[in-house]
Amino acid sequence: MDEVHQSPLLALIVFVPVVIVLERLRPDSHTLLFLLSVVAIIPLAALLSRATEAVAAKTGDAVGGLLNATLGNLTELVISLAALQAGQYLLVKASVAGAIVTNTLFMLGGSFLLGGLKHHVQEFNRVNARFQACMLFLATIAVLVPSLISEVDQPPAPAVSQTLSLGLSILLIVVYALGMFFSLRTHKELFASISHGGEEEEKPWPMTLALVLLVVVTLLVALVSEIFVGSVQVAAEHLGMTPAFVGFIVVALVGAAAEMTTAFSAARTNRLDLSVGIALGSAAQIALFVAPVLVVVSYFVGPEPMTLQFWRGAVTMMIVATLAATLLSNGGRGAWYAGVMALALYGIFAFTLFVLPPANPS
Numbered sequence: 001m002d003e004v005h006q007s008p009l010l011a012l013i014v015f016v017p018v019v020i021v022l023e024r025l026r027p028d029s030h031t032l033l034f035l036l037s038v039v040a041i042i043p044l045a046a047l048l049s050r051a052t053e054a055v056a057a058k059t060g061d062a063v064g065g066l067l068n069a070t071l072g073n074l075t076e077l078v079i080s081l082a083a084l085q086a087g088q089y090l091l092v093k094a095s096v097a098g099a100i101v102t103n104t105l106f107m108l109g110g111s112f113l114l115g116g117l118k119h120h121v122q123e124f125n126r127v128n129a130r131f132q133a134c135m136l137f138l139a140t141i142a143v144l145v146p147s148l149i150s151e152v153d154q155p156p157a158p159a160v161s162q163t164l165s166l167g168l169s170i171l172l173i174v175v176y177a178l179g180m181f182f183s184l185r186t187h188k189e190l191f192a193s194i195s196h197g198g199e200e201e202e203k204p205w206p207m208t209l210a211l212v213l214l215v216v217v218t219l220l221v222a223l224v225s226e227i228f229v230g231s232v233q234v235a236a237e238h239l240g241m242t243p244a245f246v247g248f249i250v251v252a253l254v255g256a257a258a259e260m261t262t263a264f265s266a267a268r269t270n271r272l273d274l275s276v277g278i279a280l281g282s283a284a285q286i287a288l289f290v291a292p293v294l295v296v297v298s299y300f301v302g303p304e305p306m307t308l309q310f311w312r313g314a315v316t317m318m319i320v321a322t323l324a325a326t327l328l329s330n331g332g333r334g335a336w337y338a339g340v341m342a343l344a345l346y347g348i349f350a351f352t353l354f355v356l357p358p359a360n361p362s
Contacts, residue, residue, distance in 0.1 A: 010047065015040040016220060023227045034235030037228040038250060042257045044224065045075040047217045049258035054210035073099070073282060075221055076255040077290050082225040083247075084294060087303045091232065094247025095255070096291045097314040101349060102252040103283035104136070104325040107260050109342025111275035112328070115267030116336025122272040126332030128183075132280035133326040135179050139287030140318045142168045146309040158307075165307040166299075169292030176288035245353050248314070256282065272334050280325060287318075317349050 019036040022029065052074075076099050083091045115122050146165050205213075236246050253260075259278050266274040291308065298306035310318075324345055328338050 010043050012039055013043040013047075016044065016224065019224060019227055030231040030234035031238045033227055033231040034239075037224050037231065038254050040224050041075065041079070041221065041228065041254050044217050044221045045255060046258035046261065047213060048074055048221065049262065051205065051210045051213040051217065054205040055207065055214065073255070073286055073290050074218065075258075076251070076286065077293070078218065078221045079225045079228065079251055079255060080290070080294055081297065081301070082222065082229045084298055084302050084306065086229050088229060088233075088243065089302075089306055091229070091243045091247040091251070092294060092306065093310050093314065094244045095251040096286060096294070097310060097318055098248030098252035099255060099286045099290075100136070100140075100283045100318050101248070101321040101346065102256055103259075103279050103286070104321045105342045105346035105349075106253070107256060107263050107282075108276065108279040108325055108328065109339040109346065110260065111263050111267040111272065111279060111339065112334045113336050113339025113343065114264050115270065115272050115275065116334060116339060118268055119270050120335075122267070122270060122334045124272040124276045124329075124332055124334065126330065128273070129276050129280060129329035129332070130326075131179075131183065132277070132284045133322065133329060135176070135284040136280065136287055136322050137326070138175065139172055139284065139291070140315075140322050142172055143287070143291070143308050143310055143318065144315055146307055147312065147315045161307045161309055162305045165295050165309065166305070168308060169295040172288045172292045173296075176285070179284075179288070241354070244311075248353055249350050267334075276329060276334075280329065283325075313353070321345070321349075 015036055019033060019040045022036065023033055026032070076095060080092045080095055083089075083095070112122075145168065146161055149161065149164070232246055233243065236243055241250075259282055263275040263278045266272070266278075295306050295308060298304075324342060328334075328342060
């Protein structure tokens with residue numbers, strides 16, 4: 001009960017067995033299964049986040065940082081893998097693009113707004129923010145290249161796009177690994193926090209409990225994700241949403257629910273460093289690690305290899321979101337109106353995608 005009091009999202013865990021049982025009893029209730037699976041994924045994401053933090057706290061900064069980087073976006077990765085296996089590449093790409101935009105605009109903007117309403121001006125380590133924004137910008141350029149070559153007068157054969165995407169994916173993974181080595185080992189003094197909250201940190205879980213939960217919750221996320229992916233197409237039609245909107249907005253918000261809770265809470269306690277690190281770090285991780293891994297894995301589990309070729313609207317939104325986050329975090333100071341501007345930009349993207357879905361998504 002104490003855990004539920006500290007993290008109210010965990011109370012939603014009761015929906016996990018409900019959606020599993022309902023899928024067995026009423027497999028044709030796609031809309032209900034979709035809505036319940038969305039709710040069920042939220043507490044599972046919160047548990048994954050807590051368990052990952054507990055293991056990372058016991059392993060030291062270097063290994064702990066690597067673990068956080070690997071498992072921080074595990075929810076999005078598992079959902080995307082389920083969609084990948086089902087051949088729903090539009091949903092996969094929309095969820096990747098949406099996660100990047102959601103973290104850089106909604107999570108960052110929400111942190112600035114909630115923190116700024118309580119504290120007049122907040123400061124954070126702008127070196128870390130610039131570093132994460134630069135990595136994110138590099139990844140968006142890598143996504144832009146395969147998308148641009150499809151617009152030339154004589155588009156290359158699909159095999160060329162697949163080879164290009166695979167090569168770029170491997171390059172991005174290497175760059176991300178080197179970036180982690182840079183920030184966690186050789187130049188870690190540059191990334192020290194400069195703002196501290198006045199509240200005591202939560203006591204981490206025992207290592208054994210955390211490891212067991214990591215395994216069990218990952219399996220549950222995979223199971224619920226399969227139900228989600230299996231019901232999303234029919235449910236989206238019934239609810240008047242496109243798969244692109246579902247992936248870009250719904251999956252991104254659900255997958256990042258636990259991280260958002262942490263980021264918003266940290267901003268309210270004047271720990272904006274943590275909020276900015278979570279928002280930009282998670283976005284960079286998705287762009288430089290999750291998306292390339294999905295491309296590589298698609299060669300083994302998907303009906304055909306996935307490429308980094310996104311529809312033009314998604315590429316534009318990712319680039320604009322990256323530039324906006326760079327501008328907002330460049331000064332190392334945050335205020336509530338900066339959050340309003342970021343949230344307004346996110347609202348523009350979400351509403352546009354809802355009323356005007358991409359005509360020819362890749």
